[in-house]
Amino acid sequence: MIPPEAPTDGTATGGIAPPAVSVRLQVAITILANRADFLRAARARRQGTASMMVQGRKRAPDEAAGIRVGFTCSKKVGNAVARNRAKRRLREAARLVLPTDGRDGWDYVLIGRAEATASRAFDALQDDLRFALRKLHGNP
Numbered sequence: 001m002i003p004p005e006a007p008t009d010g011t012a013t014g015g016i017a018p019p020a021v022s023v024r025l026q027v028a029i030t031i032l033a034n035r036a037d038f039l040r041a042a043r044a045r046r047q048g049t050a051s052m053m054v055q056g057r058k059r060a061p062d063e064a065a066g067i068r069v070g071f072t073c074s075k076k077v078g079n080a081v082a083r084n085r086a087k088r089r090l091r092e093a094a095r096l097v098l099p100t101d102g103r104d105g106w107d108y109v110l111i112g113r114a115e116a117t118a119s120r121a122f123d124a125l126q127d128d129l130r131f132a133l134r135k136l137h138g139n140p
Helices: 035-042 080-101 122-136
Strands: 029-031 045-048 052-058 067-072 106-112
Touching: 029 080, 035 052, 035 067, 035 106, 045 122, 052 122, 067 080, 080 106, 080 122, 106 122
Parallel strands: 029 067, 067 106
Antiparallel strands: 045 052, 052 106
């Protein structure tokens, strides 16, 4: 099916074309998978916000490079559907915020809060993550 505004002969229109790729900082972000990494982050700094708890740890120079992030939600958040929804929202917020506000050589663990993570406005969720990162890094 051809949309009504599409040219029928297959030629492109003279409008402004959107950029092919978005401009972003190239920062390597990997996912924490080992329990030991989560436990090391749990013993480090933490900052709570209205929608999440963020744990952050500066890694030793000989450990992995880039930013590493993990996500978790306890059963207090709700059933599996609610926990997965909260984690999906945390993953998307981290994908948007960490390349600009995260620091290379740090591990972050984002922990969802009961009812707050899934129901908070997404812009507020991102602002909460930015606030927590500033506090973890020692910026007011």
